[in-house]
Amino acid sequence: MIASNLLLIVGVLTTILFTVLSLVLVNRIEEVHRLQGALKKIKRSFDDLDEQAKLIVKTDLELNKAQDELDKRLKSLDALQKTSRLISTTLDENEIFRRLDQSLMIDLGFEKNLVLVHDEDKILHGRVNLGFSPEEIHFVLTNLEKNKSLKQAMEEGHTFSSVNSARHEREAIVRLFDVEHFVLTPILTQNGIIGILLVGNRSNAAAVTEGDEELVSVLANQIGQSLENARLFEQVYRSSQILESKIQDRTRQLASLLEEVKHISRTKSEFISAVSHELRTPLTSIKGYAAILITGKLGSIPDPVKERLEKINTHSDNLVKLINNLLDIARIESGRVEMKMEKCDIASMIESVRDLLTPQMREKNIQWQTEVDKNVPELVLDKHQIERVFINLVGNAIKFTPEKGTICIRVHRDTETATMEVSDSGIGIPKEDLNKLFDEFYRVDNEINQNVKGTGLGLSLVKKIVEAHKGKVWVTSELNKGTTFYFTLPLSP
């Protein structure tokens, strides 16, 4: 009984224990489940965090890459600007290449660079080079010529780069220049391609970007422009040198011609002087004998003979006048007549010329006007010679002005000279004769000259006298309206 009670008690206790343990177990299992749930959540959070961390790292890497790109681009732009400035401030082709060699090649940040440029015979030469041996350049030069399609594409202005070229082109360029990443662009001017520019890296170095391509194209344009400017300058410089040496040659020729002309002119003056002298003596005798015969002192002479003798006298007079003029021209030209310079009031001189020529003007009923500026000072001149100038000009004006015409003398003052004008309302002078008028013996072929005798030496003498006073003489004329002769005299001699 006791034993069965004990057994019962043990059974009950066991059941209770079992129940309690079961309850504890269930509780623990629930706890485990809860913990497992929490663990899962934590794991998920970790996973999320991991994802985010990876994203941050990736973004950071990308940012760094972009920053590097930007830095590289800024550096390249800086190099480009520096190079542009350097090469655009010289007009010497060799200096451009020297500066490119120093700056571009180092600053652009490529391992290999090459500038090939045409010479005058369109043959390419390596002018700037980094990372190429002479043999490699020779290889490029000989093989580039052979690659017709590449050559033609570049002549058309096409730029190639490892980022955007067709495969066969890329491979050809890689073979030619031994670069994996590259930009190859033509150097163009207004007259077409004058060279090429290549920048590149070998396989283990950084790849080029589209930005690099753009940059290298801009640089090639800049090189093209600078070379074009330098060549144009060279051309202009060379032409100016040629022109200068031609001018020097011509000046030398002209100087020797001038000497020759001076010599001839001197010889001519001497000859005219000598001949005139030789003529004057017998002419004076002829005139003298004619004059004696006319007087009848050597016996009476019949009227027809007297008439002829008077003609001899008149012709002799004309001849003496001509010879005297010729002698004067020759003497003034050779400087053998010294101008007797003295102060003179030009208005009074004009009045005395007027008095002298009034009878001739009256004969033709010609009006005379004078307009002399009050501010023209006394001029220093050879009175006798300048009076001859006025007499010649006014004499011609009377001769070539029809009846009832007008002759006007004007004098006005300029800054350094006084200008005298002798104008008439006469027959005028054809345009084509104007520039020959001051030549010796030149006379215009007109009705008056056919009837009235003249020597054609008056204006030539006028010119010589005015020039001996350091003045100038010229003429304007309108046919059938009138003519004006001008001459200047310096205000201070």
Ligand code: ADP
């Ligand atoms: P000459 O009067 O002896 O012929 P000049 O040398 O004085 O020689 O003049 C040369 C020529 O110029 C004249 O023959 C004449 O044809 C022309 N000439 C000069 N003055 C005038 C003028 N005032 N009007 C028209 N023709 C003139």
